[in-house]
Amino acid sequence: MRTKQELTEAIRRDKRVVLLVNAHSRRGQQLYEAARKRLVASRFDLLGAYRIDRPQDLEDRLQDALALSPDLLVVGGGDGTISTAARLLAHRDVALGLLPLGTTNNFARTVHTPLDLDEAVATLVDGKVIDVDLGEAGDMLFTNHVGIGLSAEVMLKAPRPLKRVLGRFAYPLTALGLLLRQRPLRAVVRADERKHVFVTYQLYVANGGFHAGRPITADAHADDRLLVAYPVGGRTRLGLLRETARNAATGHRRTLGDEPFLATGELWVETDRPARVEVDGEPCGHTPLRIGLHANALRLMAPADTPDL
Template sequence: MRSKGELEEAIGAGGRAVLVVNSRSRRGRRLYGTARRLLREAGLEFVHVFPVTEPGRLRELFADVLALRPDLVVVGGGDGTVAEAVGHLAHRDIALGVLPLGTTNNFARSLELPLDLPGAVRTLAVARPGGGKVADVDVGWFASTGDPQDGGAGGDREHIFANMISIGLSVKVAGSVPHTLKRVLGRPAYALTAAALLPRHEAFTARVTIGGETRELMTHQLNVANGAHHSGQRIARDASPDDRLLAVYRLGDERRLRLASATARHVLTGPWRSLDEDAFLTTAHVEIETDPPLRVDVDGEVRGRTPVTIRLRGNALRVIVPQGFDDT
C-alpha cells in the first residue's frame, strides 16, 4: 500500500482514473453531461467511463472497474451507489472520489464535500489550486441473520458499509417512499412517507450489548452510524467518519409522538449536540437483538434481520476530501 501522499501524488500526476455514474440517481441523468464537461475542464481524464442505467448491475460492474487497476475511482450518484463502491474499494490502494448526485448525500456530507457539482469536481482535482487531498476514513462491518448476500462471491466485502445501519420505522419508509415523489421532492418525500406510516407502526424492544453490558430499551427507531449525517442532517457536531467510533442512538421511546418530537429535535439540535451526551452510545463493536426480530437496513438496502453484529474498521477507506477535512 502506498502512503496517502504517494497515492495523492500519483493521482495528481495523471494516474489511472475510472468514472462510474449512476444515471438513474436523482440528479445523475440530468447532470451527466455537465459532470463530464466539468471533469474535463478540471484536467481529470479517465481510462474508462461506466454510465450505469441499471443500478442492479453495480456489483458486477466493479469487477471490471478493479480490473483496470485504477489509482482513483470517481463515483457519481446517491448514497446507495457510493455504498456499493465503498464495499469494493475498502482495504485497497485506490482512492474514492464522490460526485454527490443523490437525494440525501449523507456520505458526501460526512466527508464535508461541496454538494454543488462544480465544487465537488474542484475538490477532485488534487493537483490544482483549491483541490482536495487523499485521506483515510473508517467503514463499518456487519453480520445479520438471513442476509440474502451472505456467502456471496464478494465474501467479507459484502459485509462492509459506509454510513448507517437502521432498524425500525425508517426501514419501512425506505421500502415505501414512491420513487416519483422522491424524484420531485427530494428529502421531504421521506418525511411525508414516515408521517403516513407512523400511526400504524409498532414499537419494539431492543437489547444493545456493548463490552459485555446489555441495555434494554423500547423505541420505534434505532440507528448505528459510522458517518456524521442521517437523512441529510448532522447527527452531532463531533461525529465524523474518521473518529474510530460507531454511534448508537434511538429516536424516541415506545410512544409514537416521542418519535416525532425526537426526530424534530435531531434535525434542529444535531449541529450543536455532542456524542458525549446520554443520547448516544459510542463503541467499536455492538450486538443488537430485537423483539420481535426486525429487518436491518444497511445504507438503504435491506440486509437480513436481527440479531445483528456491527464492528468498526478504522482508516479502511481512502477518499478525496477538502483540504480542511480533519484526517486523523
Template structure:
C-alpha cells in the same frame, strides 16, 4: 470482499496527483440523469485524465458485475456519482484497496457526502476530486455488508421500501418525511438490546440507528462525531410512543451540537443488537439482511479502510491523526 481477503496497501500521499480515473454514475440517482454527461469533460478540464465512463441505469443489476471488473486493474481513482444507496454497494468493493474514491453526491439525502464535508454542487464537488486531498476514513461492517454511514432498524426500513423513486427525484428529502409520517401511523415499536463493547442498554423504540458517519437525515448526529473517529455511535430515535419519534426527530434536526458523551448516545468499536421480533436492516438506504431474537446484528468499525478525496478544510477526527499532528 471479506475481511480475510482484503488487501492491506499503502495510501497515496494526501495531495498526490489523482488519476487516471474510472467514472461510474448512477443515472437513476436524483441528479444523476441530468448531470452524468458533464462529469468526464469537467474532470478533464481540471486536469484529471479519465480512462473509462460507465453510466448505470439499474444499480442492483449492473454493479455486482461492473465493479469487480472495473477494480480488477486497480485504477488509482474511482469517481462515483450517486446517492447513499449506490455508494453502499461501491464501498463493499473498495474496502482495503489502494484505489481512491472521488465521490459526487447526486442523491436525495447525501448523508455520506455530508459526512465527508463534500459540497453538493457538482462543480464544487469536482474541484474537490481534482484539487482536494486524500484521507483514510472508516468503514463499518454489518454482517457481510460494508457501509460508510449508517445502518438502522425499524421505521426507516419501511420508509426505504415504500418511498417511490420518482417521489424522491421530485421532492428530495421531503419524500422520506412524507412516507415516514404515513408509515408511523401503523408502525409498532420493538424492544432492542444494544451492547457496545462492554456496555449493554435496552430500549423500546420505533427506530434504532448505528452510525459510522457523522450525518443522519442531512443533520449532524453529534458535534464531535466523524467518519474517521474509529467509533460507532448507537442511538434510538424516540421511545415507544409515536409522538416521541416526532419530537426526537425534531430535536435531532435542531440540536446537532450535542457531543457523543451525551446520554442518548452509546459509542464503541463493536455494536451488537438483538430485537424482540424479526426486522429488516436498512444499510445506507438499501434493505439487506434481518435482525431478530435469534439473528443478532453485529456491527464492527474498520478504521481507515477506504481512501477518499475530501476538501482541504475537512476536519480529521481520528485521534491517532491528531496525535501525529500535535
C-alpha cells in the same frame, strides 16, 4: 500499498480516473454528461466512463471500472451507490472520489465534500487522499449508518418519483404514512460488557456524522474509530415525531456525551421480534445483528483542509 501522500501525488501527476454514475440517483441521470465533461476539462485521463441505468448492474460495472487500474474511482450517486463502491474499494490502493448526486448525501456531508458539482470536481483536482473507517453490519460493510425498524420500511417503500421531486423530505412523508401500522420494538444493545434496553420505533447505528441530511452530533465523524447507537423516540408515536424534529433542529450542537447516544467500537443488537435492517438505504436482512468497525479501511479524495486522524 502506497502511502496516502504517494497516492495523492500519483492522482495529481497521472490523473488516471474512471467515472461511474448511477442514473437512478436523484440527480444522476441529469448530471452524468456534465460530470464527464468536467473531468475531461480538468485534464483527467478518463480511462472509462459508465452510466448505470439498471441498479442491478452497479456492482458489475464497478468491477469493470477497477479492472482499468485507476488511481481514482469517481462515483456519482447517493449514499447507497457510494456505500456499494466503498465496499469494493475497502483495503485497496485506489481512492474513492465523490460526486454527491443523491437525496440526502450523508456520507459526502460527513467528509466535507461539496454538494455542488463544480466544487466537487474541484476537490478531485486539488484535494488530498485521507483514510476513513467503514462500519460492518453482519458481513456487509457500510459508510454511514444502519437503520433498524421504521427507517428500513421507509427505505423499501419510499416512491422513487417522490424522492426525485421532494428530495430528503420524501422520507418523513413516507414514514408518516407507515407509522400508523407500526408498533415499537424492544431493542437490546450489548456493548463494552454492558446491556442497554430501548423501547422505540427506530434505532440507528451511525459511522458518520449525518443522517437525513442533518448533523447527528457536532463531534461524530467517519474517522474517529466509533460507532454511535441511538434510539429515536420511545414507545409512543408522538415521542418518535417529537424526537425526530428535535434531532433535526439540535443535532449540530449535541455531543456524543449526551443522552441517548452510545459510542462504542462494536455492538450486538437483538429485538423482541425480527426487525428489518437497512444499511445506507439498502436492505440488509433482519435482527439479531452484530455491528463493528474496519478502521482506516477506505481511501478517499477529500478537500485539502479535511482533518485526517
